[in-house]
Amino acid sequence: QVQLQESGPGLVKPSETLSLTCNVSGGSISSYYWSWIRQPPGKGLEWIGYIYYSGSTDYSGGTNYNPSLKSRVTLSVDKSKNQFSLKLSSVTAADTAVYYCARNLPTTQDGFDIWGQGTMVTVSS
Amino acid sequence: QSVLTQPPSVSGAPGQRVTISCTGSSSNIGAGYDVHWYQQLPGTAPKLLIYGNSNRPSGVPDRFSGSKSGTSASLAITGLQAEDEADYYCQSYDNSLSVLIFGGGTKLTVL
Numbered sequence: 001q002v003q004l005q006e007s008g009p010g011l012v013k014p015s016e017t018l019s020l021t022c023n024v025s026g027g028s029i030s031s032y033y034w035s036w037i038r039q040p041p042g043k044g045l046e047w048i049g050y051i052y053y054s055g056s057t058d059y060s061g062g063t064n065y066n067p068s069l070k071s072r073v074t075l076s077v078d079k080s081k082n083q084f085s086l087k088l089s090s091v092t093a094a095d096t097a098v099y100y101c102a103r104n105l106p107t108t109q110d111g112f113d114i115w116g117q118g119t120m121v122t123v124s125s
Numbered sequence: 126q127s128v129l130t131q132p133p134s135v136s137g138a139p140g141q142r143v144t145i146s147c148t149g150s151s152s153n154i155g156a157g158y159d160v161h162w163y164q165q166l167p168g169t170a171p172k173l174l175i176y177g178n179s180n181r182p183s184g185v186p187d188r189f190s191g192s193k194s195g196t197s198a199s200l201a202i203t204g205l206q207a208e209d210e211a212d213y214y215c216q217s218y219d220n221s222l223s224v225l226i227f228g229g230g231t232k233l234t235v236l
Binding site: 035044045046047050064066067068100105108110111112113114115116117118 | 170182222228230
């Protein structure tokens, strides 16, 4: 049973970089697409981006980012640790949210079948 | 404002049937992209409820069903139970925005 667990600082200062890691247990990170999704307090869900283990840049494979966040987002994979990570630069209060990591649907990659429990990140000085 | 439009809230009594609509456009649902549904219980992460428009993952009761037609999709819940009280989100892909998109969410209240 694959499980995901997010980790990282719960408080980030404005203009700094938010860094989170998602640990994948119970299965390999290889051959799947992995996403980050966030949810501001009391609001809906926003997809941030996904990454595939082998890497490249396209919807059909590799990394793909939400255009609204693309200039500030970097996703990466650490195969040796079975983890993937999110970096979001130049954060503001608008980036305050619960951040979820998730596995994309294995067959179509356009939905999410496994989610982490989420981690709350507050942007404040 | 979300690209996929859901009613903010729906309600029903135990045992009743409720439906939640998800209205999109020709660049997402109408373009043939799949719709998925998620259930988010209070204080928890979303859980996949329906995938590929009408398929239930293992463990999801058959009280939950999904359908899609034209530029819209629907989630139906029959035999409503107190534990169904949650937020429900539809999700698809939009080819004009090149982004995986969510509806704004619908809060289900069991009366």
